[in-house]
Amino acid sequence: MRVMAQMGMVMNLDKCIGCHTCSVTCKQAWTNRSGTEYVWFNNVETRPGQGYPRRYEDQNTWKGGWTLNKQGRLKLKAGGRLKKLFGIFASPIQPKLADYYEPWTYDYETLINAPLGDDFPVARPKSLITGEDMKISWSANWDDNLGGAPQLGHLDPIVEQVRRDAESKIKFEFEQTFMFYLPRICEHCLNPSCMASCPSGAIYKRSEDGIVLIDQDRCRGWRQCVTGCPYKKIYFNHKTGKAEKCTFCYPRVEVGLPTVCSETCVGRLRYLGLFLYDADSVTGAAATPDPRDLYQAQLDLILDPTDPAVINAARDSGIPADWLDAARRSPVYALAKKYRVALPLHPEYRTMPMVWYVPPLSPIVDLLRDQGHDAERTGVLFGAIEALRIPVEYLAELFTAGDTEMITDVLRKLAAMRSYLRDINLDRMRDESIPASVGMSGDEMYAMYRLLAIAKYDERYVIPKAHVEQAHDLEEIGCSLDFDGGPYASESGPFGEASGRPSPVAVETFQALRERQTTGAFADSGDLHGRVNLLNWDGKGSPSGLFPEQKS
């Protein structure tokens, strides 16, 4: 047994209101730069819906994650080394810009500069790729709140799957409407297929806390990781030519602060804490033959932080005592393993994702309520979980590789919690048969309710600080204020923007924010900031941005 620590997140989907605060604050903090216009480290999808990028879950097309070969060993779905070598320059299996969206801005300057006219001026959308006027026809979240579902909903890979496998068919009709929001960040997997896909070895999983990062110095822009990641949470920065991904806000986590998405979450649905896991068993668990057994296999990897044998082994592998204490208080451990109400997203990809979800009961409760039932009575709700198969089957495809029994167990626990707590709230006799029916005691159920409903800041975020003696290993490579050219450096190296060492992300973000806050100029002055864009160049003349503009 080799014990390692992993920073994990659990999101309680019943509490997500789809406000996109996490996406906006994340983008503001990390990807508000040219080259990353289309990059959303955090996004919130409405499900049923295609997600971002479109249909990313369709691994027949995108070939993300792992599969088993004939000997039952793990291999990348995109193919082995030889196959990858032949395609290394092309990286043919990639979502295109149209699968993400064409990022745009608005011609805001017109609003104050337009000449006097009969109509007041408006800001038209302008493509951030071509600089031309455009009609917006896709965005980072086009199907928000089921918008366009009657025409586009069948393109959701999960809808396709459920329609293929299940007796009940998902119909996009008013009376059968169900939906929920799915916030997504990088899964910081135990068995990351992005890392295995990288020909340069630029992606690494930090041994201290399991955060998966890309070394910007070593990344050579092969884009194999974009193919390898089944969640499509690695993005290609088209300005630097390097890959970027969610960092789990490591500069914050190292000093005990929650990630930006967690800190700003309005619904307080995110939980952060440590998992201890057995690193020796990861590969074996990921190679579990039946995809439906993968959840259990992953659960078995997670070790009990109160078990003396685990504590001893953890000490042996150098995990500090305060980290072990944090692991014992970890809310994510409690939700995933103690109460077993959190589930991994798409365990069938075999990457062992470490951002887990408490599946939403609300699609079922809402349907019941709309049909005129008392949606909090135990019998009614339990019966509904059995009867309303469509939401259950949909959730099963997301969280349990299609196993509806497992998802039903979790939903029954959540339903039992509602009914049990209703009696307490109304000062009625506690019905201890309710928690017993889902294999819990009344006290356990109340503790689970407390954690899910009213846990305070330091109960939701139990983040041990990084240790000084590990500081050197944790440092973002090449990132400090005395970095050559430092935070006050110009945008490009001596021979143009791609020359020299790339600026570390933190430095570039710092610079961009500083510039925006101190500049008197408009955010978008219309030029492409010295970026050469050959994408739409027709070969005539010189492409815009190749030479500096003549300043008049």
Added chain:
Amino acid sequence: MGRPLADLAHGSEEKRITFAQTQTAPVPVITSPEWSGSETGGRRYAPFTVNVERLKPWHTLTGRMHFFLDHDWLRDVGEALPIYRPPLDMHRLFGEPVLGADGSRQITVRYLTPHNKWSIHSEYQDNLFMLSLARGGTAVWISPGDAASINVSDNDWVECVNGNGVLVGRAIVSHRMPTGVVYVHHAQERMIDVPKSEATGRRGGIHNSVTRLLVKPTHLIGGYAQLSYAFNYLGPTGNQRDMVSTLRKRSQQVTY
């Protein structure tokens, strides 16, 4: 002598709110019994806390929360208790078209302007990030049935026209909408991607271009217990949202 309430302001004795502070950010007011919530000691706002905990009478005729409005005019029109009133017949009263499809390229629908999820007017909605996480401009939510009857697909340009004005936007076709109703979310900014309308040749309007306020006699009650004017407290109900408008697909070649 009465009920002590001065402690509601404990800890705020030295607090001053300057004009400069209010320019920087919203500043919470000091809790007083005049208001219904208590934020003393950093407590989160909840309505009627003072009424419940300090037994402060509600600002009503009886001092209690109540639905019964004992006023002659309300009794005359039978609205002393909350009752259901069907939508007005806008065709008979104001000459708007009859509801439903009329076989031409347009359909007449109920035009509602609810608040967008989690935005306060244009705040939290009208910025580049949020627009990139939505449709990026004025949107009209339409049911699949209505959309099919006028041959509208998702993201087509449409126009809402009635006696009050014109709105131009792009359609969001969704089965979350019941037939016969469109949603145009509140206060989507007219500065963002609004082309000229076909109906007037002028710039397409905002959600409220198509609505108007309808005043009825009971709105004119005043000076009677809780039915008295106070800033931001008493006004006509939101009946201007109960509107009827034609909806049609317009030329997809828009000009600005």
